[in-house]
Amino acid sequence: xxxxxxxxxxxxxxxxxxxxAGRGRLRPRIPxxxxxxxxxxxxxxxxxxxxxxxxxxxxxVGIVISFKGLTLFFIRNWKSAPWxxxxxxxxxxxxxxxxxxxxxxxxxxxxxxxxxxxxxxxLIGTAAAILMQDTFRGRAVLRAIFLVPYALPVYAAVITxxxxxxxxxxxxxxxxxxxxxLTSDKPFWLIGGNSFWALVIxxxxxxxxxxxxxxxxxxxxxxxxLYEAAAMDGAGVWQQIRKITLxxxxxxxxxxxxxxxxxxxxxxxxxxxxFGQAAPHQADLxxxxxYQSSFITWNFGSGSAMSVLLLLFLLLVTAVYLLLTSRKRGxxxx
Amino acid sequence: MRTNRLLAATALVAALxxxxxACGGGSxxxxxxxxxxxxxxxxxxxxxxxxxGASLDVDKQVLTPELKKFQQQTGIxxxxxxxxxxxxxxxxxxxxxSGQGPDVLNIGxxxxxxxxxxxxxxxxxxxxxxxxxxKDRFSAASIxxxxxxxxxxxxxxxxxxxxxxxxxxxxxxxxxxxxxxxxDELNADAKKLTTGGHYGIAVEGSNLQExxxxxxxxxxxxxxxxxxxxxxxxxxxxxxxxxVKQYVDFIADGVADKGNAEYAQNQTITDFxxxxxxxxxxxxxxxxxxxxxxxxxxxxVVPVPTLTAGxxxxxxxxxxxxxxxxxxxxxxxxxxxALQFVKFMTSTPEQKILNKAYGSIPPVTEAQSDPAFxxxxxKTIGGVLQKSAAPLPQVTNEAQFETTVGTAIKDLxxxxxxxxxxxxxxxxxELEKAQSQMPAS
Numbered sequence: 063x064x065x066x067x068x069x070x071x072x073x074x075x076x077x078x079x080x081x082x083a084g085r086g087r088l089r090p091r092i093p094x095x096x097x098x099x100x101x102x103x104x105x106x107x108x109x110x111x112x113x114x115x116x117x118x119x120x121x122x123v124g125i126v127i128s129f130k131g132l133t134l135f136f137i138r139n140w141k142s143a144p145w146x147x148x149x150x151x152x153x154x155x156x157x158x159x160x161x162x163x164x165x166x167x168x169x170x171x172x173x174x175x176x177x178x179x180x181x182x183x184x185l186i187g188t189a190a191a192i193l194m195q196d197t198f199r200g201r202a203v204l205r206a207i208f209l210v211p212y213a214l215p216v217y218a219a220v221i222t223x224x225x226x227x228x229x230x231x232x233x234x235x236x237x238x239x240x241x242x243x244l245t246s247d248k249p250f251w252l253i254g255g256n257s258f259w260a261l262v263i264x265x266x267x268x269x270x271x272x273x274x275x276x277x278x279x280x281x282x283x284x285x286x287x288l289y290e291a292a293a294m295d296g297a298g299v300w301q302q303i304r305k306i307t308l309x310x311x312x313x314x315x316x317x318x319x320x321x322x323x324x325x326x327x328x329x330x331x332x333x334x335x336x337f338g339q340a341a342p343h344q345a346d347l348x349x350x351x352x353y354q355s356s357f358i359t360w361n362f363g364s365g366s367a368m369s370v371l372l373l374l375f376l377l378l379v380t381a382v383y384l385l386l387t388s389r390k391r392g393x394x395x396x
Numbered sequence: 397m398r399t400n401r402l403l404a405a406t407a408l409v410a411a412l413x414x415x416x417x418a419c420g421g422g423s424x425x426x427x428x429x430x431x432x433x434x435x436x437x438x439x440x441x442x443x444x445x446x447x448x449g450a451s452l453d454v455d456k457q458v459l460t461p462e463l464k465k466f467q468q469q470t471g472i473x474x475x476x477x478x479x480x481x482x483x484x485x486x487x488x489x490x491x492x493x494s495g496q497g498p499d500v501l502n503i504g505x506x507x508x509x510x511x512x513x514x515x516x517x518x519x520x521x522x523x524x525x526x527x528x529x530x531k532d533r534f535s536a537a538s539i540x541x542x543x544x545x546x547x548x549x550x551x552x553x554x555x556x557x558x559x560x561x562x563x564x565x566x567x568x569x570x571x572x573x574x575x576x577x578x579x580d581e582l583n584a585d586a587k588k589l590t591t592g593g594h595y596g597i598a599v600e601g602s603n604l605q606e607x608x609x610x611x612x613x614x615x616x617x618x619x620x621x622x623x624x625x626x627x628x629x630x631x632x633x634x635x636x637x638x639x640v641k642q643y644v645d646f647i648a649d650g651v652a653d654k655g656n657a658e659y660a661q662n663q664t665i666t667d668f669x670x671x672x673x674x675x676x677x678x679x680x681x682x683x684x685x686x687x688x689x690x691x692x693x694x695x696x697v698v699p700v701p702t703l704t705a706g707x708x709x710x711x712x713x714x715x716x717x718x719x720x721x722x723x724x725x726x727x728x729x730x731x732x733x734a735l736q737f738v739k740f741m742t743s744t745p746e747q748k749i750l751n752k753a754y755g756s757i758p759p760v761t762e763a764q765s766d767p768a769f770x771x772x773x774x775k776t777i778g779g780v781l782q783k784s785a786a787p788l789p790q791v792t793n794e795a796q797f798e799t800t801v802g803t804a805i806k807d808l809x810x811x812x813x814x815x816x817x818x819x820x821x822x823x824x825x826e827l828e829k830a831q832s833q834m835p836a837s
Contacts, residue, residue: 133835134514134792137492160832230655253602253657253810338660340604340803342810357486359796360510361835 121373128366143363150367165368167343168351175258175347176326179265183322184315186266187273192307194274195281205278212271220335223264227251227336252336257345264332269325273318280314281307316387323383324376348372436733437471443737444487445478446502446720448555448754450687452478458753466740472733474500485795491725492516499728500737503551505541505719506605506788506798512543512550513792518724518731519548528552528739538759541717541787551721552738553759555751557679558781559609559715560697560773567594567674575698577705579642582675586651589674596651598673599643601809602660604802607643609716610677611805612788614639616713617703622801627791631801631831632824640805641823648812657806657813668695679718682773683755697773699780715777715785719759757781793834800830 127140128150136143156162194205211219226233228251235248251260288306297305308315330349333341339358341350352372356365443463449455455478463474477498479487485507491497492514503511511517518524520542525531531539538553561582563575567589576582586596600606615622620635630636646652652673656664665681667673669688677700686692700714722741724734740746747763757778758764764778788794804826812818 134510137489137514138495138516140493160829164829164833229658250658250810250813253806254814338602340799340806343807354799357489358799359833359835360489364835 124366125370127362128370130363132362132366134360137360137362140362146363150363151371153364154367154371161364164346165348165351168346168348171258171344171346172327172348175262175265175345176323178262179269179326180319180322182262182266183269183273183326184319186270187275187277188311190270190274191277191281192303194278208274209271211267212275216268216331217335219268220264220332223260223267224252224336227260253342255344257337257342261333261336261345261347264336265326265329268332269322273322276314276318277311280311284310320380320383323379327376436730436736438473439471439730439733440473440475441500441730441733441737442475442477442498444484444498444501445476446484446504447478447480448720448756450684452480458750462741462746462749466737469740470733470736472736474737488516495727497725497727499725499730499734501723501725502554503721503723505538505551505553505717505721506794508542508550508721508794509544509790510792510795511723512547516726517550518726518728518734519550520552521548524735527735528742533742533762534759535761535764535781537717537781537785537787538719541719541790542721544790544792551723552742553719554722554741555720555754555756556759556781557718557720557756558777558785559613559677559679559700559718560777560780561700562668562676562678562681562685562695562697562773564668564671564674565694565696567671575696576701577698579701579703582701583649583651586646586675587649590651594671595653595667595673597646597675597677598659598664598667599646599652599656599676599809600659600662600664601647601657601813602806603662604806605798606664607802607805607809608798609679609718609788610643611636611639611801612716612786613700613713614642616710616786617707619711621789622797623789623791627789627793629793629797629831629834631827636827637820637823640808640827641818641820644805644808644812644818644823647809648818654813657809679715680756680774680777682771692771695773697776699776699784710786712784713786715780717781717785717787719756796834800833801827804830 127143129145129147130136130140130143131146131149132140132143153159153161154165157166190208194201194208229235229248232251234251235245239245239248249256251257284306288310289302292302292306328349329347330353333345333347333350334353337345337350339350339354341347348368352365352368355368356362445455445459447455449458456476459476459478463476467473481504484502484504488497488501488503488507488511492511497516503517512519520531522531534553535556538556539549542549542551542553561575568575568585571585571588573585573588576585582597589596599610612622615636618635618638620630620633620639622629622631622636624630647654647657653667656667662684664673664676665678665684666688668676668678668681669685669690682692685695702712702714704711706712722738724731724738728734741750742760744760744762747758747760748766748768751758751763752766752768755774757769757774758766763769769775769778789797791797808818808823808826811822816822
């Protein structure tokens with residue numbers, strides 16, 4: 063009896079696909095609802111795979127390296143480098159020892175550089191965006207000129223600045239000393255204490271157009287009627303900025319300041335192009351410092367440990383910032 | 397979120413290491429018949445040449461006809477890539493990590509011991525040396541700068557260079573001076589020659605390698621070394637401090653323009669060739685001086701001074717053994733072809749052609765007798781290499797030494813240029829900082 067019983071699976075599979083039984087491959091039965099639900103995840107899959115490949119996997123490998131004594135002796139086969147536990151981290155955070163001391167110095171230089179650069183970029187960007195709100199002759203041209211630093215390739219722009227900052231032949235000293243007679247001597251900008259300020263100037267020049275662009279977009283969303291009503295109530299320009307413009311721009315600013323902070327804190331291109339592999343002590347940003355540890359002194363374990371510490375710091379800052387700003391937004395909404 | 401690209405970059409190097417365990421190295425095997433011991437005809441070698449000429453294109457123009465000649469002789473094709481000095485070490489490092497390197501490459505001879513420690517380069521034992529005509533063909537000083545003492549060299553010398561003191565004949569004659577032989581004489585001459593926008597000497601204050609080369613020579617003269625016999629750094633010894641202070645004092649004392657503290661792009665040669673500076677310590681600079689318009693009769697070259705006239709031994713060292721070496725990548729698939737190529741490049745006729753083109757001195761002694769290398773300046777530098785040159789410390793941390801000490805001197809030059817007093821204790825503290833950054837070897 064069993065031998066005469068019709069095969070069940072083939073017709074069922076065939077009937078589900080709507081094709082004649084026995085012709086096509088067997089297809090699993092997926093309910094339409096499940097298929098619909100899984101579609102977004104399927105579409106996300108390529109991005110997820112690339113994110114894994116480009117960011118997550120190297121990051122995990124980097125974390126693994128930070129626990130190893132990976133020096134040039136093991137560079138041909140990094141897996142054979144000895145495990146050193148938290149030794150690399152301990153050396154990095156011992157602030158009374160030379161390596162920890164140098165890392166801490168770089169950290170504070172980077173904090174000062176980031177705060178100044180972000181503050182000035184934001185201030186100039188905000189002022190320019192507000193000025194560009196009013197229509198006037200040549201506004202479009204001026205707006206395009208403002209965006210030039212943002213559009214230029216970083217390397218070309220920064221190398222031009224280094225030419226301008228040359229002590230003897232640079233344009234900056236030519237203007238300051240030869241033309242305006244503001245300085246008694248031609249100061250150095252690429253070595254010594256002024257190198258920090260040269261770095262801030264180039265960074266602000268490079269970053270403020272992004273702030274300007276973001277804030278200009280934000281300003282488009284503020285209804286003109288608010289300003290008209292405020293003007294009728296007797297509010298001056300400064301009051302309008304304080305009471306209308308800045309509060310309305312708060313969501314834009316929250317994202318803008320965070321992005322500028324992260325970009326500036328991690329900036330490697332600007333100091334590397336300006337100073338090469340050995341930045342002056344006063345402008346020794348943490349990105350260059352870690353590069354030196356990893357790629358100049360060939361101590362990848364130590365460099366990776368410093369990178370992980372930096373990553374943890376940035377994650378902490380981001381988390382606190384987002385918590386504070388979302389709470390403020392919550393208060394405002396309430 | 398764009399967090400931590402550095403971490404990603406570091407990790408990427410390591411990730412490449414994963415690939416190295418699975419992959420071989422070297423260039424493609426064009427006919428599949430070129431494994432070691434097999435026929436080398438039809439093989440394609442990859443060669444990374446360092447930038448020796450005025451530009452990468454100049455190097456291509458110099459090397460391409462020679463590589464064609466080699467192809468005609470052996471049937472081996474050489475794929476050439478010229479790499480600038482700024483990128484070369486990192487490229488070699490990446491190739492070492494991935495195992496995907498060239499078959500043959502140039503290295504700066506000061507990197508020999510460091511790269512030797514990675515195990516990426518073919519050791520030049522007696523059998524490899526005999527394949528290219530023997531070790532004795534090369535000058536002893538150039539071989540000493542090709543790897544750590546007591547080990548088979550990691551490379552074969554290709555171009556030799558040495559430091560000399562270049563001086564402006566007219567400026568010296570006008571001031572009634574003779575070229576100096578001691579530092580006291582040099583300082584006195586430099587003071588006399590520093591007048592009205594002209595300076596006695598020019599130095600390359602922000603060039604880390606130049607700083608280290610000078611500090612090495614001066615330390616030797618002060619009876620000091622930068623590493624002890626076990627390879628541990630001794631940067632704060634009295635001789636090292638005195639050497640660095642003496643070098644930085646050129647700017648502190650005003651005999652070199654304080655703007656020199658910023659120089660890192662060979663502006664020293666420009667200043668010398670244009671008459672802004674009367675002296676400079678440089679290695680085989682003639683071809684570059686001529687490109688700046690100075691005529692060959694307008695300058696002279698003498699050995700770099702010593703503390704006392706006619707000093708000998710370590711205190712009489714006036715130059716590091718500078719030069720470019722040729723290495724074979726350890727995991728090349730074409731070792732026989734690579735050895736043939738090294739033999740060709742270090743053959744006497746090729747040594748003459750290549751060193752003539754680059755204004756350097758052949759490390760192959762047989763080639764040195766060519767009239768092209770008998771010009772007064774090259775004869776002086778050749779004599780220096782034979783008699784008073786010493787290789788930089790052949791320790792595994794040599795590359796780190798160049799960076800850390802070079803940076804310390806750069807910072808001291810910056811201090812001097814900004815008017816800060818350069819004291820022994822300041823120099824010592826900077827060198828202490830540099831030493832603390834040296835990783836354990």
